[in-house]
């Protein structure tokens with residue numbers, strides 16, 4: 344319980360005051376509820392026997408003090424008080440419900456946003472370990488389950504508990520025998536809950552896992568649709584999906600179905616109690632039948648209210664148990680990301696906070712030379728260094744070619760250079776200043792064209808001016824970038840020019856066209872240092888020639904680093920580094936390194 348509480352308080356940081364406010368609101372409403380219910384008992388008692396005014400201390404006091412002239416008049420006023428109390432209760436309950444919904448959905452929105460922000464800003468290494476299906480599942484479903492399946496039921500359960508407690512007190516004040524019966528019923532009801540606790544949590548968790556698997560299977564089957572179709576392995580994914588949908592349906596059915604079981608049992612118990620109590624009263628109590636009518640009046644009404652409140656409380660607790668895994672998931676991710684960021688900051692030796700800098704601000708200046716100085720980098724859970732004291736120098740305006748066998752460390756070197764991985768030792772300096780002093784500023788100088796270009800399902804224009812709001816897209820810059828990336832002809836042929844939607848991951852474009860969009864993107868963003876990771880791999884010979892010409896034209900004005908498999912694309916480079924097992928094997932001009940002259 345204390346663990347639940349500490350996790351809950353951690354996730355709902357900043358909302359604790361609203362929680363306390365709502366609890367007070369529930370207390371206030373239950374006051375109306377109990378007062379109204381108590382008055383109904385008195386109303387029935389006076390209606391059936393006007394003498395009961397004299398038998399009750401409070402009724403008699405009110406009757407005398409307010410100077411009523413007749414019992415009918417008193418009954419009329421009590422009736423009106425009951426009606427007003429219930430209308431007021433209905434009004435406040437409706438608004439309290441609204442407050443609960445507003446709070447729950449607002450919290451869901453906030454958590455989804457916070458989680459997305461935490462994921463997108465998480466160290467790159469975090470994303471190498473976690474499947475994107477889990478992230479989507481957490482942002483969309485786990486936040487839903489936490490807010491709608493845990494926070495809201497928790498609030499309504501608190502409200503129901505307050506009502507139950509108040510009604511029980513009212514019943515106990517009416518007749519002490521009731522205390523024993525009520526205590527027994529509640530004990531049995533909660534006793535029924537206990538053995539189901541772990542099962543409900545398990546069903547909830549397995550249902551969640553099945554829905555995460557469903558997203559993963561969709562990603563795999565549809566994401567690789569071409570391969571799926573050509574290999575004819577649709578049934579493989581269909582079967583996997585069928586398995587998971589069945590698992591999901593089974594677990595959800597069990598959780599939802601058994602979650603309601605105690606409610607029905609309590610209902611049956613309550614009726615047994617009413618009948619049992621009446622029989623007990625008739626046979627053993629010394630009081631007259633009229634007081635039985637009055638007592639039963641209160642009990643019947645209290646039961647009408649007590650029943651749903653108890654049923655709702657039990658269902659609420661069960662819903663919470665089913666969704667408790669969402670609390671664990673969110674807590675785990677928020678904590679892990681917090682620790683990761685802390686660790687990243689610490690391992691980033693001289694790192695200063697970078698978030699205050701926007702993407703175009705720059706405090707790093709590059710006039711002479713970049714030195715990659717004895718960088719050592721090892722991937723987590725591996726024993727070998729992917730980069731082993733690698734040393735490179737890059738002068739401003741130079742074009743550098745990186746070559747080497749597959750697995751030699753070229754991509755890792757570029758990832759460290761881009762600031763995605765923090766090295767275990769060594770440094771990267773720009774004119775003598777470490778890039779780790781302000782990583783964001785360093786990244787603001789770099790444009791990157793990866794092996795596989797990520798295109799959003801949007802217009803060509805938004806894909807090139809990636810991440811720039813429409814209203815500040817610079818059309819001249821866009822036109823220049825399109826021309827330089829040899830895309831003008833492609834744009835002319837597209838049905839809506841730069842307004843053409845390129846489809847998910849750019850499926851409406853050819854591989855070479857996608858690459859050129861990636862190149863146009865870095866050119867649009869006018870970064871000083873350009874990194875091409877096998878950017879020409881998907882180009883046909885003619886386009887490759889055109890793009891190489893374009894990059895060649897940038898030589899001297901930009902500093903360029905190219906990882907190339909086709910040696911012809913780096914012929915024009917000022918210097919070639921041959922990488923082998925995370926170290927520089929050879930360096931020099933194209934003639935020296937590639938041709939061995």
Ligand SMILES: Nc1ncnc2c1ncn2[C@@H]1O[C@H](COP(=O)(O)OP(=O)(O)OP(=O)(O)O)[C@@H](O)[C@H]1O
Nearest residue numbers: 471722725729747748749750751752753754755756
């Ligand atoms: N996420 C990772 N976790 C563990 N090891 C990795 C990871 N990524 C790469 N490696 C390993 O690091 C080494 C260098 O890989 P890298 O991708 O940098 O090579 P590369 O020269 O770019 O290869 P290629 O030309 O095939 O792209 C390889 O041994 C590879 O297996």
